[in-house]
Amino acid sequence: MDLFANLALGFGVALTPINLLLCLIGALVGTLVGVLPGIGTIATVAMLLPITFGLPPVGALIMLAGIYYGAQYGGSTTSILVNIPGEATSVVTTLDGFQMAKQGRAGPALAIAAIGSFFAGCVATVLIAVLGAPLTKLALAFGPAEYFSLMVLGLIFATVLAKGSILKAIAMIVFGLLLSMVGSDIETGASRMAFNVPELADGLGFATVAMGVFGFAEIIRNLDAGAEMDRDLVQQKITGLMPTKKDLKDSFPAIVRGTILGSILGILPGGGAVIASFAAYTFEKKIAKDPSRFGRGAIEGVAAPESANNAAAQTSFIPLLTLGIPPNAVMALMVGAMTIHGIVPGPQVMQKQPELVWGMIASMWIGNLMLIVINLPLVGIWVRLLRVPYRLMFPSIVIFCAIGIYSINNAPVDVVLAGAFGLLGYWLIKHDFEPAPLLLGMVLGPLMEENLRRALLISRGDWSVFVSRPLSAVLLAIAAGLLVLAILPALRAKRDQVFVESES
Amino acid sequence: MSDTPSEAPVKSILPKWVRGPQDFVGGIALMAIALFALWASSDLQGMHGFSFGAGTVPRMFAVLLLLLGGVIALIGVLNDGPQIGTYAWRGPLFVMLSIVFFALAIRPLGLVVSAFSCFLIAALGSHETKWLEAIIVGACLTLGCALLFPYVLGLPMPMFPRFLIQ
Known part of the structure; x- marks a missing residue:
């Protein structure tokens, strides 16, 4: 069968000693940098991107995949230990993970996160191999109108399951879309809202904005009076590093459910992984016998979202490889990396460079395996990080972030911009606006504009093209349906309850 | 904007x-x-x-x-x-000062000086800071960064003040 031939080809590429080594180094470095608090997945991948430039394309992408998984796991580690979600996907992990850490169960929480991620990774790898080819065929039926509708659907999806007010989430997306407009116009090259600042000519970098609104804003907020108590509590006691039999038994079904949910949602472009982790958490809470345990250190509350986000992170390669749409900020960076190596992601890659695609898919599985091998023994070390007092931790985070941003473009202006976005992020937190949708809007903005313009150009300015093409109409209908469902008061009340309880 | x-x-x-x-x-x-x-x-x-x-x-x-x-x-x-x-003023003020200082200093003064001063300025942002401890940790961290970023990760950046090198 094709599938096995493809997978064999992939493992043939990925299992060469040099690629194995690259994957191992990537996963290790990714974990080490990702575990630095304040430097999440996006920042880690952005910082480490340059070290892959000198490699051949396959090797570079395999190493990047390793870095990505390492960073993802490193990011969960900081969510659990210091309550700083490195990126949107680990936000839910903080809810129960940090509570577990407070109860001295940081070790089991970290271990379960690694085990759940590994399981999810195995399932998702197979899924990509199975679905990759058929979805590529579907992708060929996609015109600009469909792409645009698909992105609308993705954005709506991201708001529906986000916590808090839907209206505010949508406002944040639009704000992000607006921010993405800064820089040169794709078609005419006109400078837009850049105020003749040369560094803005290329637009605002994701990493700059992400590090500002997540990293710096979080630090500033943690320095507020009242945040201290939470931080100190963690340092008191640490018991048992490995999960008990009961922990494993409790979390296994949650891992399976999270994996299934994550795999499905990950395929949708538009923050699949973010949605997946929120959805998995909500689902676990809904079917739990005693929902009140959630938010107070329930191990399922760590297992389900962590597996879901890893499964989704993996299946989110599908839209990238088949449609060329980066479903989230990290994938957008991957597109950047591919472009540097002269690969344009999209349906052609699958056909023209199969060894590249399948090599990467196989290396994802290997990357996951590496992660569990590297990280289970390291859990003890990470837990010891908790002993570092915050007064020493936060200036260190500031330095790491500053150097990290500077190193991306060697531009001091980027550092100041990130600082400004830090203040913006602090303000957003104070007004209960979520930064995650903002970032998503920023990522999808340029693509949305491009496809919107192209679709209307092809239809000669006829807006009905979005509803007259069946595939596009279906996508928009699903988006509209979701929005209506979300605004229905009954569902909304339930949804709010889920997160209000767990956060208080 | x-x-x-x-x-x-x-x-x-x-x-x-x-x-x-x-x-x-x-x-x-x-x-x-x-x-x-x-x-x-x-x-x-x-x-x-x-x-x-x-x-x-x-x-x-x-x-x-x-x-x-x-x-x-x-x-x-x-x-x-x-x-x-x-809104607290102390945290945001000193963290921002530290970031702006880093941006201004990295080119002319190099990584070592800017990272160390950046650490100390940021440390002003919390009233919990103990100075001796902060200086020691700041120095170690600076050394770590000076090895990690330019050498291990291979990112090109100036290490020492420009006027010292010339």
């Missing part, structure tokens, strides 16, 4: 009919950002025929944000909502 919303909090100045100040001020600020974006993109070409100009999509998004900001502000007027949270 990102600096506009980080204005000082408006507290208790708001009239009584504003029942949810957090949403009201948030919505107004988003409207301000949208208006700013409309102004900033006003010099760009708009539609000609059915083809989009450079300014069409930015203006579309700005108008959409203006509307959404308006609705959020309206909700703030009509519904009871939380007060605006209190």
Whole structure:
């Protein structure tokens, strides 16, 4: 069968000693940098991107995949230990993970996160191999109108399951879309809202904005009076590093459910992984016998979202490889990396460079395996990080972030911009606006504009093209349906309850 | 354009009919950002025929944000909502100072000097800081960064002040 031939080809590429080594180094470095608090997945991948430039394309992408998984796991580690979600996907992990850490169960929480991620990774790898080819065929039926509708659907999806007010989430997306407009116009090259600042000519970098609104804003907020108590509590006691039999038994079904949910949602472009982790958490809470345990250190509350986000992170390669749409900020960076190596992601890659695609898919599985091998023994070390007092931790985070941003473009202006976005992020937190949708809007903005313009150009300015093409109409209908469902008061009340309880 | 919303909090100045100040001020600020974006993109070409100009999509998004900001502000007027949270000044001030210092210093003074000073300035942001400890940790961290970023990760950046090297 094709599938096995493809997978064999992939493992043939990925299992060469040099690629194995690259994957191992990537996963290790990714974990080490990702575990630095304040430097999440996006920042880690952005910082480490340059070290892959000198490699051949396959090797570079395999190493990047390793870095990505390492960073993802490193990011969960900081969510659990210091309550700083490195990126949107680990936000839910903080809810129960940090509570577990407070109860001295940081070790089991970290271990379960690694085990759940590994399981999810195995399932998702197979899924990509199975679905990759058929979805590529579907992708060929996609015109600009469909792409645009698909992105609308993705954005709506991201708001529906986000916590808090839907209206505010949508406002944040639009704000992000607006921010993405800064820089040169794709078609005419006109400078837009850049105020003749040369560094803005290329637009605002994701990493700059992400590090500002997540990293710096979080630090500033943690320095507020009242945040201290939470931080100190963690340092008191640490018991048992490995999960008990009961922990494993409790979390296994949650891992399976999270994996299934994550795999499905990950395929949708538009923050699949973010949605997946929120959805998995909500689902676990809904079917739990005693929902009140959630938010107070329930191990399922760590297992389900962590597996879901890893499964989704993996299946989110599908839209990238088949449609060329980066479903989230990290994938957008991957597109950047591919472009540097002269690969344009999209349906052609699958056909023209199969060894590249399948090599990467196989290396994802290997990357996951590496992660569990590297990280289970390291859990003890990470837990010891908790002993570092915050007064020493936060200036260190500031330095790491500053150097990290500077190193991306060697531009001091980027550092100041990130600082400004830090203040913006602090303000957003104070007004209960979520930064995650903002970032998503920023990522999808340029693509949305491009496809919107192209679709209307092809239809000669006829807006009905979005509803007259069946595939596009279906996508928009699903988006509209979701929005209506979300605004229905009954569902909304339930949804709010889920997160209000767990956060208080 | 990102600096506009980080204005000082408006507290208790708001009239009584504003029942949810957090949403009201948030919505107004988003409207301000949208208006700013409309102004900033006003010099760009708009539609000609059915083809989009450079300014069409930015203006579309700005108008959409203006509307959404308006609705959020309206909700703030009509519904009871939380007060605006209190802002601390010490953390933001020193963290920002530290970031700006780093940006200004990295080129002329190099990684070693800027990272170390950046650490100490940021440390001013918390009243829990113990100075001797902060200086020791700052020095170790600077050394770590000086090895990690340029050598291990191979990122090109100046290490020492320019006037010392020449």
